[in-house]
Amino acid sequence: MDVKDSALRAELDRRLVTLERDESGDPAHAPLAAADLWLLAAIVVALTIAGWVMA
Amino acid sequence: MSANEDVAKEATFGSLPVLRSERVWNFTDFTWVNVGLAIATWAFLVGGSTAALVGFQKGLAAMVIGNAIGVAVMLLGSVVSSQRYGVEQYTLLRSVFGFGGVAVLVFTVVLFTEMGWSALLGVMFGRATTQVSNQVFGTDIGPNALPVTILALLALAIAWIVLAKGPLTMRFLNRIVSPGLALLTVGMIVLVLTKTSWNDLLAAKPLNPFPSEGLNFALAVEFNLGVGLSWWPVMGSLARLTDRPRSALWPGFIGLFGATIVAQVVGMAAALTLGDPDPTVWMVPLGGKWLGMLALLFIAFANLTSLTSIVYSTCLALRQAGGELLARFRWEWLTGGFFLLPAIISFWPNLLYDRFLVFVTWSGAFLAAICGTVIADYFVVRRQRLDLRGLYAHRAASPYHFTGGFNLSGLISTALGAVAYVVLYNPQTLDTLPAFNWLTASVPAVVVAAVAHIVLSRALNRRHLAPAVAGAVPVTTHKES
Secondary structure, three states, X not given: OXXXXXXXXXXXXXXXXXXXXXXXXXXXXXXXXXXXXXXXXXXXXXXXXXXXXXX | OOHHHHHHHHHHHOOXXXXXXXXXXXXXXXXXXXXXXXXXXXXXXXXXXXXXXXXXXXXXXXXXXXXXXXXXXXXXXXHHHHHHHOOOHHHHOHHHHXXXXXXXXXXXXXXXXXXXXXXXXXXXXXXXXXXXXXXXOOOOOOOOOHHHHHHHHHHHHHHHHHHHOOHHHHHHHHHHHHHHHHHXXXXXXXXXXXXXXXXXXXXXXXXXXXXXXXXXXXXXXXXXXXXXXXXXXXXXXXXXXEOOHHHHHHHXXXXXXXXXXXXXXXXXXXXXXXXXXXXXXXXXXXXXXXXXXXXXXXXXXXXXHHHHHXXXXXHHHHHHHOHHHHHOOXXXXXXXXXXXXXXXXXXXXXXXXXXXXXXXXXXXXXXXXXXXXXHHHHHHHOOOOXXXXXXXXOHHHOOOOOEOOEXXXXXXXHHHHHHHHHHHEOOOOOOEOOXXXXXXXXXXXXXXXXXXXXXXXXXXXXXXXXXXXXXXXXXXXXXXX
């Protein structure tokens, strides 16, 4: 992206302001929950063990 | 809107954060996007190459282990941050590698990996169409003959023309190809099961194994790890359009692990049944002359759409990482330049196609190290908080400018991870350490890169690590769970 392009900077600023003003607290911006991370880790471990047993 | 305007719009405004109204994919939508991505012709090639090393049961085990770990690491290294901030991954990577560091990675690892995939798909197009010629006209064109090269060059030329017409043409082609490939996969399952019994499939010997059984299995796992990691260059740009963190992570895993495994297993079963790892050889023996030819023509066509998708996303990344210099290049010249190396490789059709394992594991060495560094940076060093304004600030005004635009911590850590990989398993010489059979090479590469980045960040970048709160957009002040 050309950061010196004035049209682009204007659009960027518009988006950042909109994010700040209208999307505060929107669940789209929530961090990934720790429960999802642990569940993913558990599934990967279970699949890895299943694979080793199968092999 | 002309193709050039269309592309220019996506190449420039596409790097900006998306707003809520532009996040068009929910959980179900993104699941279908990933299933469509996963069922591609290269999944058959992966299945065939796995069958070269191990039999059906061990092959299935290697696919499950390799894809589960590879896809999970890849998702954590790309989609999570892109989804939260609504920003494509090459912009977000500035916090990990610096502005210049991202350009280094895009112009080396990403560019050469995607050029390799393009060359592979071109040759696959050439081999599929020469197989059709052999059936219809009774020709006897070998897999590495000159007509394969000529047809591979034709595929690259057609892909270039489609790209020049812009993304709308590509989206139209993809709508035909994704359901068609799903249908082809189901058809292959039925045909394979009519050609062989379950017991014969389980008893089938690997096609071209090394003497050590343990090494064959470890190589098959490593190969599939590389396949899982190979989604990394394109996933972040897609995930930014999803509406929730869960809508990005789980559909990615369901599609790229679940659907990939199905297509790969079908490919492996076909390869073991017919005794050849090359998908272009299977179709006529499986489906008969006319059905086989139809399948081959469809595979050739599907390769064209995969080719255009790869080159499109890579050239957009090149434009975004290349700054003002590449922004001046006409889209047609940029994409044309990209095809130069794949075109040269096409003169040696077996160079990558018959060394698919070597190619995938080499790219896996770097992608594993990159993912390790990115995961450590996002989850540990920055605790899922980035300064969104800072990602777009000009040079020294950005907190991600680091040392002259390069985050030495990120780059050194990635290099160390890749070195750890090559020490454990050298894809070129196939030399391995005993630990490779248990640890693989990708997993240690991820761990080494991650630990190195955490340590080096504390040592080198103390002033860049302040929490991104002041003046930040709400995504950085959202209540943490």
